[in-house]
Amino acid sequence: xxxxxxxxxxxxxxxxxxxxxxxxxxxxxxxxxxxxxxxxxxxxxxxxxxxxxxxxxxxxxxxxxxxxxxxxxxxxxxxxxxxxxxxx
Numbered sequence: 435x436x437x438x439x440x441x442x443x444x445x446x447x448x449x450x451x452x453x454x455x456x457x458x459x460x461x462x463x464x465x466x467x468x469x470x471x472x473x474x475x476x477x478x479x480x481x482x483x484x485x486x487x488x489x490x491x492x493x494x495x496x497x498x499x500x501x502x503x504x505x506x507x508x509x510x511x512x513x514x515x516x517x518x519x520x521x522x
Contacts (some may be wrong), residue, residue, distance in 0.1 A: 469494040 440446055446487075465479050473494040493501065511517045 466493050469497055471497055473497075 455522070463479050464476055465482055466474050466476050467482065468477050469492065471494060475492060475494045477492065482492060508517065512519060
């Protein structure tokens with residue numbers, strides 16, 4: 435028979451003094467910033483500092499994917515002769 439213990443968490447892993455739930459997990463090396471769309475992005479501090487040093491925007495994955503898609507479309511149009519680079 436299985437005992438129901440109300441004091442245990444939903445997890446089936448027994449709690450010890452060294453265990454943490456994901457809610458309380460906070461890494462010192464991570465930082466949260468806002469994307470231009472308003473989403474909160476969790477980035478590694480060293481990655482964030484590198485991107486800022488290179489002059490890049492800190493973007494969420496959705497904005498990054500949209501930017502890359504636009505760049506690929508522009509390069510395809512440029513290659514196919516649909517865009518004149520000299521008039522830009």
